[in-house]
Amino acid sequence: MNNIFVYCELTEEKTIADVSLELLSKGRRLATELGVKLEAIVIGSDLKRIEDQVFPFGVDVVHVADDNRLFPYTTLPHASLVLHIFHHEKPEIAIFGATSIGRDLAPRIASALRCGLTADCTSLEIGDHFENKTQTEYKNLLYQIRPAFGGNIIATIINPETRPQMATVREGVMKKEVLDPKYKGQVKKVNASAVLRDEDFMVQIIERHMEASKINIKNAQVIIAGGYGVGSRENFQLLYDLADVLGAQVGASRAAVDAGFSEHERQIGQTGVTVRPKLYIACGISGAVQHRAGMDQSAQIISINTDPNAPINHIADYTIIGSITDVIPKMIRYYKANSK
């Protein structure tokens, strides 16, 4: 079987983006399960010693295309280079971040290779498939698991015939895990100027305003939000602990922001941000109408509250009657022991 490839994105500071390190971690697990190598692709400029950032995650080979025309990202040259590498290496699996870049690049590549691509996977597993129509057995396929239909169903998608099996995954979905700080792989330089043509540069960036990564609760899949009932800024730390473990973001009600428990950027509700995560855990939030307006479209809501009659409980799927100092450590403990 051929190898697993992860396309690595660069931050504004030209370090490997967290989402890519998370995908390398997942890719490493899949590669080990399949008995294949993990390969990374890094395309950009000023990439000296960039391999040092990926090797600890268990990367066996890193393909590096370093050319000052390749940062910031533009679609066509990156697509040409990835296609060039894929033509030579014939990956079994290729994973991209479900980011502005990955969701722009991966479909273009999949179309050129006429292979299947699944967007925004929340889980990737290895499994078999038996096709009844053709009586064909497929071993060790990539199960690409994703919510679909507005989050109302979970679909498992497979690509039995085409390679690579391609998927995108959002930031925060997979866990970032260093395999071995001393792990060493091989660097393969890609001669970008030999691959690229003038047409690859027909789209020009004429202006750019990027902010370094800041609080971004709007796109979070899981939000742990705290209200006045959390009680103190110190107790709010519990919410961060749970968020770290789940790859979630922390939000707050207006009452919690006004009380100084949390920064204004995290405020959810009518005068804050409107969010629509897969899971909203409301901690010590009573659930004023103004707050509910900003979160009642969440796919699932869990309320943790000492007050069984808190209004938020009416829109919650689960209400846990208890204090957050009791409940949150238990959630963390169970998740750490049982997550895959």
Add this chain to the structure above:
Amino acid sequence: MSFRIIVLAKQVPDTRNVGKDAMKADGTVNRAALPAIFNPEDLNALELALRIKDQRKDCEVIILTMGPFRAAEIIREAMYRGADRGYLITDRKFAGSDTLATSYAISLAVRKLEPYHLVISGRQAIDGDTAQVGPQTAEKLSLPQITYAEEITEVSEKHIVVKRRLERGIEVVKSPLPAAVTVHSSAPACRQRVAKLLMKYKHARTVTELQNETKDYTELYDQRPYLQIDEWTVDDLHADVTMLGLSGSPTKVKKIENVVFAHKDSKVLSASDEDINNLMKDLIDSHVIG
């Protein structure tokens, strides 16, 4: 030559109201069971196209959609808001197409509308949220792609300048034409229907719809040929059927699990280890977390 813009639009099931019968046994969507709407970001795309038309007298906005016969509804809807005409790609052989097969069919239809300047669509459709058809169609047509457009700030015969909305900022890019653009929901909302256009196009019908009409429209259509909405089948597109439908789709749905909590009656749990462990187990098993 007119400045031709092709707007790709999709009629989508309103996923905010998904019922039990939304999925068929083979894992594909049972569209008939759901209310159908104009995909929201495709309306943003239509607006950006109409803004170019507002500026350029020679501009022609063509709406192209693929779907069942009823998808003609969104072509009329686009005409009421300012689109000049539309085409419906429809054929049973398209059923079950994934994004790759869909972009193949759309690219063939776009080629029939050459010469064009711009292909513009929403970033993604709310039923799949894949955001793949735009870039894949661009690739099939060998066009440069500009995703996540928020505003088209400059248009000439040869170039466009587009402001893109990215996760962590904005970027302004200049691209030669023809090009493919996908539009982000932060772009301006689409204008409402125009009463005059509603009157003009209210009798616009596809061939299939005309056959089902009790009234005879022959005379009206002779006088107003613009009312005719053309339907394109696999044969009209000279498509390779092996690249369409389930056979042309490399992705297969292996399994579907329903995660809808049918009604929101809240389960009340205690803070006991057992209750919390069971809840966490459910959340992990249903892929909500983990």
